[in-house]
Structure formats: C-alpha cells, structure tokens
Amino acid sequence: MKKNIKMFLICTALSTLFLSNSVYAYENKYVSVNIDNMLQPVKSNVINKQGYTLVAFRDLFEMLDADVDWNNVKRNITVKKGDKTLVINVDTNKTKLNDKYIDMPISVEIVNDTTYVPLRFICEAFGMKVDWDSEKQKISIDTGNDEYIYLDKLYIDDNSxxxxxxxxxxxxxxxxxxxxxxxxxxxxxxxxxxxxxxxxxxxxxxxxxxxxxxxxxxxxxxxxxxxxxxxxxxxxxxxxxxxxxxxxxxxxxxxxxxxxxxxxxxxxxxxxxxxxxxxxxxxxxxxxxxxxxxxxxxxxxxxxxxxxxxxxxxxxxxxxxxxxxxxxxxxxxxxxxxxxxxxxxxxxxxxxxxxxxxxxxxxxxxxxxxxxxxxxxxxxxxxxxxxxxxxxxxxxxxxxxxxxxxxxxxxxxxxxxxxxxxxxxxxxxxxxxxxxxxxxxxxxxxxxxxxxxxxxxxxxxxxxxxxxxxxxxxxxxxxxxxxxxxxxxxxxx
Known part of the structure; x- marks a missing residue:
C-alpha cells in the first residue's frame, strides 16, 4: 500500500536504554526531533539496538516526506523520494538504493507488529544529515530543503x-x-x-x-x-x-x-x-x-x-x-x-x-x-x-x-x-x-x-x-x- 506521508508530523519519545544485545523500548524519556530546525509535534516509539537508534518506518518516512510501499509477500519496504528509490529487506540488512546494493549497519527489527528501521542510515541514504545531542536528548535532521519550509511541497509542480x-x-x-x-x-x-x-x-x-x-x-x-x-x-x-x-x-x-x-x-x-x-x-x-x-x-x-x-x-x-x-x-x-x-x-x-x-x-x-x-x-x-x-x-x-x-x-x-x-x-x-x-x-x-x-x-x-x-x-x-x-x-x- 502506497501512501504519501507529510514530513512535518514526526516527534519521538524514547524509552529507558538497557545495555545489552537485546532490543528494548525506551520509556518515560522524551527525545525531541528537529527537522530543518522545526520541532515535530507527533510522538512515536524509538528503540535502541547495539547503539543504533531505530524508529518505526512509517514515522520515519513522515519526516522524509516520501512515498512508501510495503510488500507483504517479499517482506520489503520500497521508499521513493525525488529521483531516489530505496528498497529495504525486513529479514536481512540488505538494501538497494536505485541500482546500487548497500548493507545497513544493523538489521530491521519488528517489535509488537511495528517495523523499526535505522534512522541515520535511511536519512543519509537520501542525502540528509543527522546529528545527535546526547546532553539535550535531541535528534536534528537537515533535509537539504531548497529554500522554504512548507511552500516548496505545496507550490512546486513536479509534473511540469x-x-x-x-x-x-x-x-x-x-x-x-x-x-x-x-x-x-x-x-x-x-x-x-x-x-x-x-x-x-x-x-x-x-x-x-x-x-x-x-x-x-x-x-x-x-x-x-x-x-x-x-x-x-x-x-x-x-x-x-x-x-x-x-x-x-x-x-x-x-x-x-x-x-x-x-x-x-x-x-x-x-x-x-x-x-x-x-x-x-x-x-x-x-x-x-x-x-x-x-x-x-x-x-x-x-x-x-x-x-x-x-x-x-x-x-x-x-x-x-x-x-x-x-x-x-x-x-x-x-x-x-x-x-x-x-x-x-x-x-x-x-x-x-x-x-x-x-x-x-x-x-x-x-x-x-x-x-x-x-x-x-x-x-x-x-x-x-x-x-x-x-x-x-x-x-x-x-x-x-x-x-x-x-x-x-x-x-x-x-x-x-x-x-x-x-x-x-x-x-x-x-x-x-x-x-x-x-x-x-x-x-x-x-x-x-x-x-x-x-x-x-x-x-x-x-x-x-x-x-x-x-x-x-x-x-x-x-x-x-x-x-x-x-x-x-x-x-x-
């Protein structure tokens, strides 16, 4: 199912981190997410796996303002944004960016029927920059937006x-x-x-x-x-x-x-x-x-x-x-x-x-x-x-x-x-x-x-x-x- 998800609706709440090889959900700990210096107003679970931050894939693609398609038979996620297409295999760490195969640093996780993908890897695959401020508990994402915050997405006609x-x-x-x-x-x-x-x-x-x-x-x-x-x-x-x-x-x-x-x-x-x-x-x-x-x-x-x-x-x-x-x-x-x-x-x-x-x-x-x-x-x-x-x-x-x-x-x-x-x-x-x-x-x-x-x-x-x-x-x-x-x-x- 394909859905065009808007970038401006994503915020995260992290749960308490336990230092082990297992995946645990953060609880009672809020981590803010800024996209192009804009604080996002929707909360979502974030998990940690071996030091990597993973987010629910639909929440992530909200911030990417991307088209997402889930294939239940092949068990993969196809993400399209601009001239880039990323295919993520749920059962392995193998991905394909356009015609190039890339290994993710950590595999996808499914927790309570929710699929989690690595935040930094996905953002960087689409040319974005990610910064983590541990003191302020803040994730900052720079999408490389051309000029405007909202107007570009509403005003520019990609089909012209x-x-x-x-x-x-x-x-x-x-x-x-x-x-x-x-x-x-x-x-x-x-x-x-x-x-x-x-x-x-x-x-x-x-x-x-x-x-x-x-x-x-x-x-x-x-x-x-x-x-x-x-x-x-x-x-x-x-x-x-x-x-x-x-x-x-x-x-x-x-x-x-x-x-x-x-x-x-x-x-x-x-x-x-x-x-x-x-x-x-x-x-x-x-x-x-x-x-x-x-x-x-x-x-x-x-x-x-x-x-x-x-x-x-x-x-x-x-x-x-x-x-x-x-x-x-x-x-x-x-x-x-x-x-x-x-x-x-x-x-x-x-x-x-x-x-x-x-x-x-x-x-x-x-x-x-x-x-x-x-x-x-x-x-x-x-x-x-x-x-x-x-x-x-x-x-x-x-x-x-x-x-x-x-x-x-x-x-x-x-x-x-x-x-x-x-x-x-x-x-x-x-x-x-x-x-x-x-x-x-x-x-x-x-x-x-x-x-x-x-x-x-x-x-x-x-x-x-x-x-x-x-x-x-x-x-x-x-x-x-x-x-x-x-x-x-x-x-x-």
Missing part, C-alpha cells in the same frame, strides 16, 4: 515541464507572426523604393513632383534603416509578454497553494468550533462567521484554478505548445544582480543607447536633413514649419532623456526596496519559526491544541508566500529596469 526563460523567449519569437510581417514589409518597402528611384533617373531634381518622389524615397529608406530597431522592439515586447505571463501563473499558483492549505487547516478548526457550539462555548454568529469564511475561501480557490487554466493556455499559445502541457519557466530572481549595477553609469549609457532615445535621435537627424536638402525650394511658411519640426524633435529628445533618468532612478530605488523587503521578510520568517517551535513544545506538554500548531504553520507559510511574491515582483521589475522604454502591463502581482 521546466524550461529556461531564454528557451521560452526564443520559442515565442520564432513563432511570432509580427517579426515575419515586419520582414515582409521591409522587402516590399525596398522594392517600392527601387521602383521610385528608377522613375526619376535623369530627371530634374528641382522639379516639385520629382522632389516629392525623393521625399517618399527618403521616407521608405528610413523605414528600412529602422528595421533592426523595430524588430528589437517586437522581440523585447514578446519577451515581456512571456515574463508577464509566467509571473501571473506563478502568482496564481502561489495563491492556490497557500489557500488550499488554509482551507485544510480551517476545515479542522471549523469542526472543532462546531463541537464548542454544541457545548455552548461559542455563539452561533461566531460559528457562522467561520463557516462563511471557509465557504468564501473555497469559492476563491475554484476561481483561482479556473484563472490558472486560462493563464496556462495563454502561455502555451505564446509558446505554440500543446494546451495540456504544464510549463514552468524559471524567472531571474537573484537580488544580487542589482548590486552589480553602477546606477550613474547605467543612466548615462541608457540616455544615449536606449531604443526610444535612438529613435528620437533619428527623428531629429531626419528633420535636420529635410531642412538642409529642401530649404532651397521651400516657401517661407514651409521653412518655418521645418524649423519648428527640428525644435520639436530637439525638445522631445531632451525631455526623453530627463524622463529616462527619472524613471531609471525610481526603478532602481524600487529594486533596492524589494531587496530590503526580502531581508526583512526572512527575519520575520525566523521569528515565525521560533513561535511555531514554542507552540509545538507547548502542544507536546499538553498546554495547547493541535489546531494552534497548525495555525502556527500557516503563519510560516504566509510569510513564505510574501517572500516568493516579492521575488516574482522583483523579476518583472528587474526586466523593466533593463528595458526602460517598455511599459510593463498586464502583470497582476
């Missing part, structure tokens, strides 16, 4: 296809009809320009009709010259659409994960409140309020799931992927990247090289060329208009550079605030873990309820949610900072 942002953007750009249409338009423009040039060969360039044709040719040639810039704008816009779609999906998944856990915890709390109401301990309005909140949470959860389905289809459409493929694109959420930027140099460079600035420079150059090349035949009124066109282009360029600097400084300050927010939230997370451990210790001592432990877990989870959402927001803001001429739109974070 993970691709890099670079791969996703290239796929979307290759699929884009906008780029193909631009290239087709440029080829057509080249042809029209060539035809016009052929028509005026040998003609008098001071003829007003020929002069107008020359203006048209210059306008067409300008479009060809701007082709690379226009294509870059399209490519960056596609990249932004992929990043925004990815951020929206991650935000929705984040909200779904935390809301599902909240509903699960509140469901138990609501049942407890119903008992209190039956015994006259709370009012009907208090119970109704809790039920209404729970119902609203369930409705919001369904709405989020429907939204996620639509968002995933939209992303798949951008990437030209099958709608049933669940895609997880990796965002750049490295807060250290902002430290590598010299903001003054960055502003100076962008005020000259940003695409929007380049286009305004070209507009000014063209206005000056028109004034230079056609002023000899232009009327006074036309000359005034040409001069005004130049002044307008100069003013737009100057204003754009000022706006660019203001926007970049504001964006830079915003990124720094997000980095500071990350640090503050991680301090809050540490405080929430400390509070959880206090509540759990009180639960073990019989002073608080299990629901209070679960609520303390939600406190940790909600801070982890804030940390992750801040990272998602940072990823989009960092991209916008790198492409200041693009306006970030459609992102709900």
């Amino acid at each position: 296809k993970i691709i890099s942002m670079e791969e996703a953007v290239k796929t979307a750009q290759a699929k884009s009809s906008s780029i193909r249409n631009l290239n087709d338009a440029i080829e057509y423009t080249k042809k029209v320009s060539l035809d016009l040039n052929n028509k005026i060969v040998g003609q008098n360039y001071y003829d007003p009709q020929i002069e107008q044709i020359l203006k048209n040719i210059n306008s067409l040639d300008a479009q060809v010259q701007d082709k690379d810039i226009n294509q870059k704008i399209i490519e960056d816009s596609i990249e932004l659409s992929v990043i925004s779609a990815t951020a929206n999906i991650k935000t929705t998944k984040l909200n779904i994960a935390t809301l599902q856990k909240t509903i699960e915890v509140n469901e138990k709390n609501t049942k407890a409140l119903e008992l209190k109401y039956q015994h006259g301990m709370i009012s009907e309005s208090e119970l109704k309020k809790a039920k209404d909140t729970q119902n609203n949470n369930k409705l919001n959860l369904e709405a989020l799931k429907n939204s996620l389905n639509t968002q995933q289809k939209n992303l798949n459409n951008i990437l030209d992927k099958d709608y049933n493929t669940n895609i997880n694109i990796l965002l750049n959420d490295n807060f250290d990247d902002i430290d590598k930027i010299d903001i003054d140099s960055y502003i100076t460079r962008n005020k000259e090289d940003d695409i929007s600035i380049q286009l305004l420079k070209k507009n000014l150059e063209r206005a000056e060329d028109i004034r230079k090349n056609y002023s000899h035949t232009a009327s006074e009124e036309e000359k005034i208009k040409l001069d005004n066109d130049i002044k307008t282009a100069q003013r737009k360029l100057s204003d754009a550079k000022i706006d660019m600097e203001n926007k970049l400084r504001s964006s830079y300050d915003n990124l720094l605030k997000m980095k500071d927010t990350d640090k503050s939230l991680r301090l809050e997370l540490n405080k929430a873990v400390d509070e959880y451990n206090k509540v759990t210790a009180n639960y073990i001592n019989g002073n608080v309820t299990l629901n209070q432990v679960e609520q303390a877990k939600l406190g940790i989870l909600n801070i982890e949610k804030q940390i992750e959402q801040n990272k998602i927001n940072y990823s989009v803001a960092l991209y916008s900072f790198g492409k200041p001429y693009l306006n970030v739109g459609g992102f709900q974070g």
